[in-house]
Amino acid sequence: MHDVVVFLGPSCSPERARSLLRARYLPPASRGDVTRAVAAGARIIGIIDGVFFQDCAVGHREILAALRAGVIVVGASSMGALRAAELDTLGMEGVGRIYEAYKSGELVSDDEVALVFDPESFVPLSETLVNIRYTVARAEDEGVIDRTAAKVLVAAASSLYFPERTYEAVGEGARGILPDAVVDRFCAYAADYAVDQKKEDAEAALRRIRAIAREQGIDADP
DSSP, rough: OSSEEEEETTTTTTTHHHOOOOOOESSSBTTTTTHHHHHHHHHHEEEBOOSSSSOOOOOOOHHHHHHHHTTEEETTTTTHHHHHHHHHGGTOOOEOOOOOOOOHTTTGGGGTTOOOOOOOOOBBBSSSSSHHHHHHHHHHHHHHOHHHHHHHHHHHHHHHHHGGGHHHHHHHHTTTTTTTHHHHHHHHHHHHOOOOHHHHHHHHHHHHHHHHHTTTTOOOOO
16 A cells, blocks of 8 residues: 555546646545555545445544544545545644635535546546536626626526536526526636636645655655
C-alpha cells in the first residue's frame, strides 16, 4: 500500500489527478474502505468521492479510528466535503468551497453533490445540484440572467431526482415559468461556462495532500 491513498471517482479525471499528486487512487469510498487503507499502512488518506445510495457510505467511526491511529485524513468536493464538515473539529481536514458551504450551513443535504456516473470510467452521467447552483450564481453575476430567473432555475434543478439532473432538464423545468429566450440564454451559457466546483475542490485537495506529504517527508510529487 502507498503512504498516500485517495478515493476518487467522477470529481476529477485520473489523468489530471496523477498530474497533481502521486498516490494510490482507489474508487469512491464505501463503508470499510478507510479501515482497510489504514490496515494496509496508509499515512495520508484523501476522501474526495464516495458512494451514497448504491452502497453503505464511508462511516464516521472508521474515519475517527484512522485519525486516532495518527493517519491524516483530508476531505473535499463530494463525500469528502460532507465528512470533513462533520468531523473537522475532531481532526479531519476539509478543503474547498463545497466543504466551506457545508460547514457554514449554506449546503445541508448530500443530494447537493450526488450524481450518477459510469461505473467503469467514472464519467459523470448527470450534473450535481451544487455545480448547477454555482453556475446559476455566476450567470446572474455576469448579467446573463436576473435574480428571478436564478431562483426559478435553482428551484427547477432542486425538484429533479439527482440522476435526472442535466442543464437541459433544468431548462425544460423552467420553461413555462421563464420566457424561452431566458432559458435558451442560460442553457447556452451553461454549455460553455458551467462551473465545475467539484473538480476545482478536488484539485485543491490533491495539492493540499501533496503539501502535507512533503511536510511528512513523503515523496508524493507527480
